[in-house]
Amino acid sequence: MTARLQVRDLVVEYRTRDGVVRAVNGISFDLHRGEILALVGESGCGKSATALAMLRLIPDPPGRIVGGEVLFDGLDLLKADDAQIRAVRGNRIAMIFQEPMTSLNPVHTIGDQVGEPLRLHRRLTRPAAIARSIALLGTVNIPHAEARIGDYPHQFSGGMRQRAMMAMGMACVPDIIVADEPTTALDVTVQAQLLDLLKHQVDTHGTSILLITHNLGVVARYADRVNVIYAGRVVEAASADALYARPTHPYTIGLLRSVPRLDQPATETLAPIEGQPPDPLDLPAGCPFHPRCPLATAQCRREPPPLRAVGDAHHVACWVAAHG
Ligand SMILES: Nc1ncnc2c1ncn2[C@@H]1O[C@H](COP(=O)(O)OP(=O)(O)O)[C@@H](O)[C@H]1O
Numbered sequence: 640m641t642a643r644l645q646v647r648d649l650v651v652e653y654r655t656r657d658g659v660v661r662a663v664n665g666i667s668f669d670l671h672r673g674e675i676l677a678l679v680g681e682s683g684c685g686k687s688a689t690a691l692a693m694l695r696l697i698p699d700p701p702g703r704i705v706g707g708e709v710l711f712d713g714l715d716l717l718k719a720d721d722a723q724i725r726a727v728r729g730n731r732i733a734m735i736f737q738e739p740m741t742s743l744n745p746v747h748t749i750g751d752q753v754g755e756p757l758r759l760h761r762r763l764t765r766p767a768a769i770a771r772s773i774a775l776l777g778t779v780n781i782p783h784a785e786a787r788i789g790d791y792p793h794q795f796s797g798g799m800r801q802r803a804m805m806a807m808g809m810a811c812v813p814d815i816i817v818a819d820e821p822t823t824a825l826d827v828t829v830q831a832q833l834l835d836l837l838k839h840q841v842d843t844h845g846t847s848i849l850l851i852t853h854n855l856g857v858v859a860r861y862a863d864r865v866n867v868i869y870a871g872r873v874v875e876a877a878s879a880d881a882l883y884a885r886p887t888h889p890y891t892i893g894l895l896r897s898v899p900r901l902d903q904p905a906t907e908t909l910a911p912i913e914g915q916p917p918d919p920l921d922l923p924a925g926c927p928f929h930p931r932c933p934l935a936t937a938q939c940r941r942e943p944p945p946l947r948a949v950g951d952a953h954h955v956a957c958w959v960a961a962h963g
């Protein structure tokens with residue numbers, strides 16, 4: 640099956656006062672129809688930079704997409720012209736951002752914003768778009784949507800704003816929804832509702848979801864496949880089942896030990912991974928995880944490990960794991 644979206648060797652840099660940060664350092668993955676692919680990793684590992692680069696939303700300056708390809712529907716989005724990329728964004732590929740307060744415009748009503756993609760991409764009139772917005776807000780469980788359609792973002796709670804973002808993302812029935820930590824600031828019940836809504840898009844429309852999260856509990860419950868990211872690279876890629884049954888990279892094993900699972904009682908004591916994520920301005924030589932790794936060898940300190948197959952569709956970038 641050919642993938643709906645192929646990301647190849649993506650490299651993103653940010654120029655800072657102190658030097659150049661390579662936020663994404665050669666990430667590749669495929670996203671298939673009707674699957675939920677998770678990108679998981681600690682804060683600062685390059686998840687948002689990957690998502691933003693896919694739709695060419697990296698702020699330049701200070702950011703820059705230095706290399707790679709994002710192949711979608713016969714087009715490399717990194718080379719597409721402005722009209723081509725605008726036709727994709729919010730239409731074929733929608734993004735649901737981390738902080739809806741900053742991505743929803745405070746001076747426009749919720750109804751106008753949720754309906755905006757329909758006016759832009761489907762040429763709906765304003766009244767038709769508003770009518771559709773009411774229906775969409777109902778789908779994401781905003782009570783009394785017809786009465787709230789004229790509200791401004793600050794009149795919505797955080798959970799309602801996040802749901803309004805989701806409604807806007809769903810408006811054109813996109814092929815792909817990129818959800819960047821869509822639930823991080825929300826309580827557990829609202830989180831589950833939102834993720835169930837995303838899952839519902841997959842089941843009813845065959846939507847593909849790129850689900851960005853640092854929460855392995857969310858991954859266990861919702862993702863089909865997982866890419867574990869460390870210091871701008873994929874260090875382990877596997878089906879969610881294989882990742883939980885046979886986590887192989889020492890970082891993945893550490894993450895699994897340190898994160899509570901939604902589907903299991905929180906009885907076990909959590910053991911956080913020792914040490915800090917590396918300074919992106921001063922990455923260690925060799926494997927970027929080696930300073931925190933209990934299994935590091937001389938080779939790990941010297942040579943960066945390539946991503947290699949350790950099982951069926953299971954890849955790991957680790958010298959020790961590769962040697963069994
Ligand atoms: N606007 C920015 N200016 C400078 N550096 C940035 C900026 N945004 C991100 N970075 C750098 O890129 C790295 C990856 O950031 P990001 O993709 O936002 O991480 P994540 O989403 O995984 O938490 C960070 O470690 C940070 O150093």
Ligand SMILES: [Mg+2]
Pocket residue numbers: 686687688737819820
């Ligand atoms: Mg982020």
